[in-house]
Amino acid sequence: MSMSPPEETKVEVDMVPMIDIITLLLMFLVVVGDMAASANTIQMKLPRADQALTDKEMKEKGFRLEGRIVVQLQPVDKTHPEGHYSAIINNKPYALEVQGSGKQLIEYLDDQVNYNVNKGLAKKDSTGAVDMPVKLRIPEDAPMREVERVIMSLAKVGMVNVHYASEPFAKAK
Amino acid sequence: MAHRGGGASHSDEGGGGHGGNDRPWVYFMIDSFFLCTQFFVVTFKIKSDEIVLPQRLPPGGTAMARQVAVDAKKKLSVHVSPAGAGAAYQFMQREVDLAGFNEMLASSTGGGVEYQVRVSYEPDVRWEHVIAVFNACSKAKIAECGLIPLRGRDAAP
Numbered sequence: 043m044s045m046s047p048p049e050e051t052k053v054e055v056d057m058v059p060m061i062d063i064i065t066l067l068l069m070f071l072v073v074v075g076d077m078a079a080s081a082n083t084i085q086m087k088l089p090r091a092d093q094a095l096t097d098k099e100m101k102e103k104g105f106r107l108e109g110r111i112v113v114q115l116q117p118v119d120k121t122h123p124e125g126h127y128s129a130i131i132n133n134k135p136y137a138l139e140v141q142g143s144g145k146q147l148i149e150y151l152d153d154q155v156n157y158n159v160n161k162g163l164a165k166k167d168s169t170g171a172v173d174m175p176v177k178l179r180i181p182e183d184a185p186m187r188e189v190e191r192v193i194m195s196l197a198k199v200g201m202v203n204v205h206y207a208s209e210p211f212a213k214a215k
Numbered sequence: 216m217a218h219r220g221g222g223a224s225h226s227d228e229g230g231g232g233h234g235g236n237d238r239p240w241v242y243f244m245i246d247s248f249f250l251c252t253q254f255f256v257v258t259f260k261i262k263s264d265e266i267v268l269p270q271r272l273p274p275g276g277t278a279m280a281r282q283v284a285v286d287a288k289k290k291l292s293v294h295v296s297p298a299g300a301g302a303a304y305q306f307m308q309r310e311v312d313l314a315g316f317n318e319m320l321a322s323s324t325g326g327g328v329e330y331q332v333r334v335s336y337e338p339d340v341r342w343e344h345v346i347a348v349f350n351a352c353s354k355a356k357i358a359e360c361g362l363i364p365l366r367g368r369d370a371a372p
Contacts, residue, residue: 058238058246065250072258089343093353094266105269177267182343186295186336189345190364197272205267206346 089182091208127188138191302344335363
């Protein structure tokens with residue numbers, strides 16, 4: 043009776059399903075991550091400005107970007123003859139004028155200014171100007187009667203450091 | 216997707232056989248290549264970064280107290296009104312288009328630092344036509360460019 047050693051079985055990892063799964067997972071994360079990143083940004087057609095700067099250029103030129111509030115203007119009632127807009131901040135709508143029981147933009151901005159000044163995160167000078175930057179995302183076709191309400195609200199609470207969002211434009215040489 | 220199953224051995228097909236395995240390495244490569252391509256096709260986007268035009272508003276909205284601070288500067292007024300699909304700019308007693316306004320502003324202000332531009336507008340003027348004035352001011356190195364609020368029925372509350 044001969045005793046033969048048991049045959050060695052080769053254990054191999056099949057790479058293909060692993061590659062498939064990892065790539066699909068990666069695709070899922072990238073797509074979902076991209077959607078999550080743009081969830082706070084309303085899709086709109088911005089005006090073009092060839093003098094506009096990127097955030098990097100702004101930092102290099104000494105503009106303050108820390109604590110910047112992003113205010114977006116969005117139409118809420120397109121059927122209205124004069125077109126009603128509301129301001130969106132962190133996905134929450136704020137009325138541009140006294141309207142129902144909703145919070146007004148100016149009240150929100152005033153609260154923010156007071157909070158930041160009290161916490162020492164922003165300074166208010168003798169003219170009432172606060173060094174808190176605000177980025178305004180306004181669609182290019184928004185009528186000035188609506189835009190003015192946002193800008194006036196900002197100026198009234200002293201938020202004078204305004205960055206108007208725009209689309210890149212071929213720079214003039 | 217590359218062929219996966221099958222019992223036939225492809226190890227001698229010149230595709231980088233794997234010895235005892237049924238599937239040559241080239242199949243793994245094809246699979247990976249297709250998945251990578253799929254990934255890049257799905258995630259590729261022509262995207263331009265958003266940029267901003269910085270401006271400084273006169274604080275206090277329509278408060279008259281600001282007048283004291285700005286009196287030292289030479290004031291230039293421009294009125295924007297709708298004209299068909301575009302806008303007309305009334306500047307220095309002339310009505311011009313945006314290109315004309317850009318030229319006039321650049322030629323009349325020179326360095327620009329001692330100037331202040333005040334922009335008035337009709338209620339129906341589109342935002343893009345007003346920001347074009349801010350852009351022109353930036354180009355002409357005029358830092359102070361403010362809005363004259365609407366009066367009457369269209370005035371902000």
